[in-house]
Amino acid sequence: MRTVIACVLILLLGLAAFSQVSAGFRVVTSEAARRLAVREHPPLMPDVGLVDARFTRDSLRADLVADGRIALVDFIYTRCESVCRVLGNEFQQLQQAILEQGLQERLRLISISFDPTHDNPDALARYASQMQAAPAVWRIATVADVRELRPLLEAFGVVVVPDGTGGFVHNAAIHTLRADGRLTRIDDLGAVGSALRAAAARSGERAQ
Known part of the structure; x- marks a missing residue:
């Protein structure tokens, strides 16, 4: 009997611990837990200086606030021919859909x-041309100060x-930022449709 009780207690303690690390059984992996936390409590992203393909210099937060739109953000380097190329294609799809x-x-x-050493404004401009990025919709930039990158x-x-x-070598995702600089959602590579629908819905709420 004592053995049975001990096993039950161990099982209950294990379930309690798993509930803690899985956000109440809603997620299993740490990345999924992070994404859930982002949706429930959007964190404020660092305000870093940017320089873009048009030689415009400002800060990320100043740009977001001045623009006022919800932004879908990815991280790339222009010489990449693998994951970044897929991201670029997906952002082309997003631009077209928008x-x-x-x-x-x-x-x-x-x-x-994330490669400011090589991706100066001229390189960013070439990438923008390759991607057929419409400046009014798609901004391509890098950090103005490499110390702010990490x-x-x-x-x-x-x-x-x-x-x-x-x-x-790097991971890839589509990040949704509000105009106040808070990260509200992270979608996997390939989830263009869901990222767009969620951002459009959120922008509609903001506009009302």
């Missing part, structure tokens, strides 16, 4: 390069590791 659905007054795109990547949950050949 324009076709008449959402350009409510939604915008921002691509931020805290920015950490806040967004972006992991970047040099690959030893001059490139990088």
Whole structure:
């Protein structure tokens, strides 16, 4: 009998611990838990200086506030031919959908390069041309001060590791930012439709 009681207690303690780390059984992985926390309590992202393909210099938060639209944000480097190329294609799809659905007054795109050493404004402009980025919808920029890069990547949950050949290995996602600089949602690579629908719905709430 004591053995049975002990086993039950161990099971209950294990379930309680799992409930804590899985946000009450709603998620299993730490990344899923982070994404749930972002949706429930949107964190404020760091305010970093940016310089873009049009040589415009400002801060991320000043840009967001002045613009007023919800932004879908990704992190890339222009020499990447793998994950970034997929992200670029997906942002092209998003740009097309935003324009076709008449959402350009409510939604915008921002691509931020984590390779400021190589991705100066000229390189960003070439990438913008390759992606056929419409400046009114899609801004392509990098950090103006490399010292601000790491805290920015950490806040967004972006992991970047040099690959030893001059490139990088990195994760990829679509991040939704409110105009006040708070991160409200993270979608996986490939989830273009759900990211767009959620952002459009949120922008509609904001506009009302």
